[in-house]
């Protein structure tokens with residue numbers, strides 16, 4: 481552990497967005513002190529930082545010149561991480577401090593400018609979704625870590641205090657790791673939005689579609705958790721019911737984007753899941769895909 485970091489290091493959060501808010505609350509819950517929530521600018525940005533700062537007993541700052549925190553956690557959009565690091569590089573004495581960011585796709589090299597000034601840097605990505613109005617606990621959440629040894633030591637200590645699980649990741653694997661994570665929540669959500677469009681074609685509005693889909697969605701996740709993807713897979717594709725699949729593709733002509741999603745997922749099923757009458761299904765899908 482770096483000097484001054486025995487026990488629980490004082491923390492500063494840069495960016496009071498979805499992750500910043502969930503993180504600040506999780507840290508506070510397990511006894512960490514948040515010194516400051518750092519905003520981009522005065523006005524709306526500072527107001528948002530002030531609201532979060534008030535919740536966790538921190539200061540809201542735009543200019544962190546007198547910052548004492550040893551651990552500075554960048555919770556800004558991926559495209560802003562390097563720029564914000566450059567902006568803060570000359571405002572804080574980085575020697576001996578730890579800088580973390582939580583991008584899934586980008587590596588700790590986004591914080592290279594702070595390394596150059598004596599900080600130890602790492603990327604620590606939670607495989608979790610954070611949206612406005614929801615601040616999930618970080619307990620039980622897996623984090624993928626890479627970076628400098630000192631920063632990793634501190635990050636592991638903090639994450640384990642929060643009850644998170646830590647896993648190493650190689651820099652070269654970050655983009656594909658993040659593509660995996662994108663399937664687990666954002667693309668899964670796109671699938672739900674697509675399903676609502678198909679429901680509309682059957683005269684069911686999105687609100688009712690959501691209400692009626694929840695039980696089957698929850699059971700599917702429960703089956704996936706209890707068994708595996710193959711064990712959770714039911715319906716016409718696993719049964720090799722070519723006629724039904726063709727009927728679906730025919731009626732989905734009126735929602736072309738949904739039909740493409742259906743056909744792409746059915747093709748993936750042929751590769752990754754147990755499917756009866758695979759060859760006939762493949763022929764049927766190929767004829768629709770052209």
Ligand SMILES: NC(=O)c1ccc[n+]([C@@H]2O[C@H](COP(=O)([O-])OP(=O)(O)OC[C@H]3O[C@@H](n4cnc5c(N)ncnc54)[C@H](OP(=O)(O)O)[C@@H]3O)[C@@H](O)[C@H]2O)c1
Pocket residue numbers: 494495496497498499500518519520521524525526528554555556557558560564581582583584605606607608609610611
């Ligand atoms: N959301 C997720 O599900 C999720 C999951 C895993 C990892 N992450 C990672 O978490 C990081 C943040 O994502 P997010 O979803 O929390 O984004 P977000 O909700 O858009 O929040 C980003 C925050 O950064 C602030 N910001 C932008 N530029 C800034 C600057 N120059 N100085 C200080 N603050 C600045 C924004 O302030 P303004 O209000 O002024 O714009 C905003 O409050 C990203 O690296 C992302 O990859 C997110």
